[in-house]
Amino acid sequence: MAEKKFVGTQVEVNGRVVAKLTSFTHSLEVEEADVTGLGDTVEGGGVFRQKFIAASVGETVAMEGIALLEDDGQTELKRVAELGQEAVIKHTDANGAGYALTGFFTTYEEEGSVSEGVYTFSGEFRVNTKQAVVEDGAPGGE
Numbered sequence: 333m334a335e336k337k338f339v340g341t342q343v344e345v346n347g348r349v350v351a352k353l354t355s356f357t358h359s360l361e362v363e364e365a366d367v368t369g370l371g372d373t374v375e376g377g378g379v380f381r382q383k384f385i386a387a388s389v390g391e392t393v394a395m396e397g398i399a400l401l402e403d404d405g406q407t408e409l410k411r412v413a414e415l416g417q418e419a420v421i422k423h424t425d426a427n428g429a430g431y432a433l434t435g436f437f438t439t440y441e442e443e444g445s446v447s448e449g450v451y452t453f454s455g456e457f458r459v460n461t462k463q464a465v466v467e468d469g470a471p472g473g474e
Contacts, residue, residue: 340426
C-alpha cells in the first residue's frame with residue numbers, strides 16, 4: 333500500500349491557490365457527554381460504570397507557509413482573516429480528491445526572524461461545513 337504524499341497537495345482560499353505552503357493540518361475533535369445512569373454499575377454493584385456518547389464534532393485546519401509579496405491565494409487568505417469573513421478552503425491531494433471546507437479564520441500570523449531569513453505565515457480555520465471533492469476536482473457529497 334502506497335503512502336499518501338504531501339507533494340502535489342493544493343490548497344485554495346475562495347478559488348485562489350495558496351503558494352508556498354509548508355504545512356497543512358486538518359483536525360477533528362469529538363466532544364463527549366457523560367450519560368451514566370443509576371443502572372450503569374460494575375458487576376457486583378456499588379460502583380458506577382461510566383458511559384459516554386459523542387455530543388459534537390468540531391473541525392479545524394491549520395496551515396503554514398513562506399510569505400510571498402504578490403500571491404493571490406495568500407492575499408485572499410489574509411484579507412478574509414482580517415475581515416472575519418466566511419471563506420471556502422479547498423484542499424486536494426495529487427489525485428484531485430479532498431474537501432471543500434467552509435468556515436472562517438480564527439487566527440492569522442506573519443513572523444520573520446534573522447535565523448529564518450524570510451517571513452512565514454500561519455493561519456487557523458474553523459470548519460462549519462465540509463463537502464467531499466472527487467478526483468476530477470468537482471464537489472461530491474458528504
